[in-house]
Amino acid sequence: MIMNREEKLLFYSPYSFLRSISKDKQLAVVDAIFEKQIGTEKILIQVEGYDFIFYLRKLEWDTRFFNKNTFKLLTIISDNNDLAKVSEAIRQLLITIPKDSYVFTEVPSEDILFLQGLGNNCFKLLETRLTYYNDNIKNYEYKRFKVREAVKNDIEILQYTASVMKNEYDRIHADYTFDEVLANNYLAKYVENSIKGFADIVIVPDEEGVPIEAFLTSNFLTEDWDKVGVKISKMVLSAVNTSCRGWYVKLISEMTFIMKEKGVQCIFMNTQSTNKAVIKTWETLGFKYGSATHILSLNT
Numbered sequence: 413m414i415m416n417r418e419e420k421l422l423f424y425s426p427y428s429f430l431r432s433i434s435k436d437k438q439l440a441v442v443d444a445i446f447e448k449q450i451g452t453e454k455i456l457i458q459v460e461g462y463d464f465i466f467y468l469r470k471l472e473w474d475t476r477f478f479n480k481n482t483f484k485l486l487t488i489i490s491d492n493n494d495l496a497k498v499s500e501a502i503r504q505l506l507i508t509i510p511k512d513s514y515v516f517t518e519v520p521s522e523d524i525l526f527l528q529g530l531g532n533n534c535f536k537l538l539e540t541r542l543t544y545y546n547d548n549i550k551n552y553e554y555k556r557f558k559v560r561e562a563v564k565n566d567i568e569i570l571q572y573t574a575s576v577m578k579n580e581y582d583r584i585h586a587d588y589t590f591d592e593v594l595a596n597n598y599l600a601k602y603v604e605n606s607i608k609g610f611a612d613i614v615i616v617p618d619e620e621g622v623p624i625e626a627f628l629t630s631n632f633l634t635e636d637w638d639k640v641g642v643k644i645s646k647m648v649l650s651a652v653n654t655s656c657r658g659w660y661v662k663l664i665s666e667m668t669f670i671m672k673e674k675g676v677q678c679i680f681m682n683t684q685s686t687n688k689a690v691i692k693t694w695e696t697l698g699f700k701y702g703s704a705t706h707i708l709s710l711n712t
């Protein structure tokens with residue numbers, strides 16, 4: 413169980429923006445992320461008699477896809493808040509990771525100490541990620557549009573859409589470690605897996621004369637509803653080709669209606685701080701700023 417750094421660790425909860433969720437429940441979510449997921453190693457490093465525990469997860473799927481050992485560094489736990497010692501602990505941790513591995517991490521803006529320790533060890537910034545949310549779904553209203561669920565036959569055209577409408581600021585495209593072909597292939601695989609069941613639902617336009625060149629994926633996250641006491645769901649990935657210009661707002665709105673009908677109380681989603689079209693759309697539909705994180709990476 414996580415004992416220390418509670419105030420900072422709270423921000424590692426994907427629901428930290430929702431202040432109606434108690435501190436204990438937020439920490440239980442964080443605890444489940446750090447302690448319970450398979451493949452996570454707890455690594456103890458000692459610096460001048462102080463303990464620093466790192467949570468490091470090897471990502472097997474990514475390791476195979478990129479043909480490179482890929483790790484997600486989840487966080488650091490310690491009683492000691494001295495930047496020099498934190499930086500030294502990170503340096504020693506990196507020595508334990510096989511050479512030529514890829515390590516990335518997502519750190520809440522509030523965890524400034526860990527961010528600075530990572531910076532001191534040459535981690536580079538890839539993405540500043542914002543969370544937006546709407547916790548008043550029961551009163552959501554907007555114009556209606558025709559959409560349908562995506563089927564396997566849509567995979568190819570949606571992969572094409574995702575590759576044409578690449579988001580140059582997502583963490584994979586923004587990382588100069590990966591060439592563009594590899595980054596596009598990663599996204600194409602993500603789209604395919606989403607339609608094959610990785611996402612709970614994927615929707616596309618279903619209006620006369622509108623090509624199927626736009627999509628939006630979502631996860632209902634029902635497994636967390638009782639744990640946090642809120643029916644909370646997430647919209648995940650989308651792209652809209654220029655042939656469907658203006659469909660983003662329609663997909664977001666229709667997905668909101670789908671979730672409202674399912675009894676969802678709060679919806680959240682992530683984008684890059686650079687994605688002004690997305691932020692403008694969400695604000696138009698009543699979504700609000702929730703939180704921010706930074707994604708950094710390092711090749712060991």
Ligand SMILES: CC(C)(COP(=O)(O)OP(=O)(O)OC[C@H]1O[C@@H](n2cnc3c(N)ncnc32)[C@H](O)[C@@H]1OP(=O)(O)O)[C@@H](O)C(=O)NCCC(=O)NCCS
Binds near residue numbers: 656
């Ligand atoms: C982002 C994306 C989905 C938007 O598709 P779209 O529905 O065609 O969006 P639009 O071009 O109509 O833009 C949406 C709104 O943002 C506005 N907008 C666009 N660029 C903007 C900018 N740089 N600054 C401010 N507003 C902007 C548009 O004017 C429009 O507002 P309006 O309806 O009031 O005119 C599409 O460009 C895309 O697929 N991008 C690449 C992938 C991506 O970023 N996905 C989202 C990841 S979270």
